[in-house]
Amino acid sequence: MVNFAIVGCGHIAKKHAEAIEKAENAKLVAVCDKIPESMQYYKEKYDVQTFTELDDMLHEDNNIDVINICTPSGFHANIAIQAANAKKHIVVEKPISLTLEDADAIISSCRENGVKLTVVHPNRFRPAIKELRELMDSGKLGKLSHADATVRWNRNQAYYDQAPWRGTKNLDGGVLMNQAIHNLDLLVWLMGDLDEVYSMSATRLRNIEAEDVSVGVAKFKNGALGIIEAATTIYPKNLEESISIFGETGSVKIGGVTASFVEHLDIESMDKEEIDQIIERVKADPLGKPGHQCIIEDIVEAIKTNRDPIVSGEDGKKALELVIKLYDSADTNKPVSFEKNVGVNS
Template sequence: MDKKLRFGLIGCGRISFKHIEALVNNHDNAELVALCDLEIEKAELLKKRYRELLDEKNVKINNIEVYRDYQELLKRDDIDIVSIATYSGTHAEITINALKSGKHVIVEKPMALSIKDADEMIETAKKYNRKLTVCHQNRFNSTVQKLRKAVEENRFGKLVHGVASIRWNRNDDYYRQASWRGTWEQDGGTLMNQGIHNIDLLQWMMGPVERLYAEADTFLRNIEGEDMGAAVLRFKNGAIGIIEGSACVYPKNLEETLSIFGEKGTVRIGGVAINKIIDWKFADGLDDEEEVKKEANYEDPDTVYGYGHTPLYRDFIDAVLNDRDPYITGEDGKKAVEIVLAIYKSRKTGLPVEFPLKDFSTLDMKE
């Protein structure tokens, strides 16, 4: 890749520094030219941080414009890709407008808060011949890639069940920091916000969902959405899935674990950001467990966001330059959203939910 694509970043809050990090790490093919946030001060701070990181690499950059109105940013013809890191309830609108303005889009998870919006995002990308990817960055982890390869090679034999456990702590201070967090209109609860990464990995390994039944409630946090929820899934291949997501674990984050169990194999991945293989056991004896751990595992990152944004950006840049689908498509991003919305529907009705899910939104929980 010898062309440098020009980026605009919309949203300069909690997750935005991972996008800046990814841009810096891909500076040979990526250049940040615009930032946007309702709070200009946040954009200016991010601009300063981007400059500092590139100065450390002795890379000179051009001027970076700062905007408060994202529509003004989208009017620029020189921007190739827009990254969207705003709060969840705005993802669909901004993505659709960016695609219509001729921009390729990287959007944070969840891609949308309704099936209708997710579908419109996917269809708009197709209509305007633009690329769309969703930040399920943990798919790029070496541990997860190792597991995915084992699934594709059928080393598990018949899949029996899989478990996604998210045992975290998000206290009231976390929710007070931003008024949109935990609301049905702009966020959803723990499963949509914190749990969706692991839910995405579970369905990626186990396959399409046939139906699910769920229970969820708000136990401790002063929010509209759930602070703890659980679901039992039946996949189309007959296997069973279990999802457990909590923001109430005392006194701090305990674990995020993905476990896959089959006729001839067991794999369990944990760590701060699904970065450590805990168990790797297969009947075929093709590899040594300790050697696999040594090859795939890496030290816990500073945050649960991990290091996946950098390879996600690298893949998307290559997809744009070579006119191919990104590794994670809009259709891929929709699958995890659909599961969480099905959990919400089951919670509301007290009944199992069949797939595919007809249109449902977090807003339907307010009725």
């Protein structure tokens, strides 16, 4: 049994607790939050130990194997480094951090302490996305032309007013960093490393520091192009999250409100029956096993077999880097290139 502890008992922590409960060979044994009342639910439902100080939890309970970081994003780095130094494996909510320097520090700390690190990008585990990845790995789309990553969602002012850190640049970020980063992770994972981006962003409708709408274009190192659109200004509710890939011999669009359905699939080397089978297979179970549960089960297996998690710290850094480059481009009104960073990946 691999024992887990959650740091930060806000909204997303419940997903982690449920995922740990459902996952094989996983058990939630402790939670930590500065506000004692926030931990009461977990104490009653899961019979866990509670701590208001992370240092106390790390050093008083030696049964903890993995720390799940569910705090506001700006706190991720300090908590992850402290946990890694205590020889705990780490599951960190997206984004891995808010700066590349912090991401490098997290990755380095985990490497130096010999602990596993995974970032919560659960969309990779959705049935439709897995089908798309398999098609791309098989080469059935041929030479890639371009891709489109779109997030058209609604987050009203009440959402941002729930907590003072929401929508701030130092602790949260805007639509790119908070909502669209999952789709951007898919874009990089499917299309490969980026060469250059150009972006514009604005804060049009929400009273927040960060952006609520962003549009941009990208060039990948393989020569393919990309289009990125992200907004939390859609009225009156979430409209779509989609990713489309276009190649010389195939085109695919995964869409719906949360990128869960095959909305278009046309492959030169596949007949209609094969294509229909994929579409129906996804339609029968569009969400599949919950993504957070997949993340938990994966790190359990990674610990037991001493392999890297499927979504690594480096993967989390790539998604973060794309967001930061889009921010840089919007701030300077110029294209921004992806040069090799000084740090753990140099």
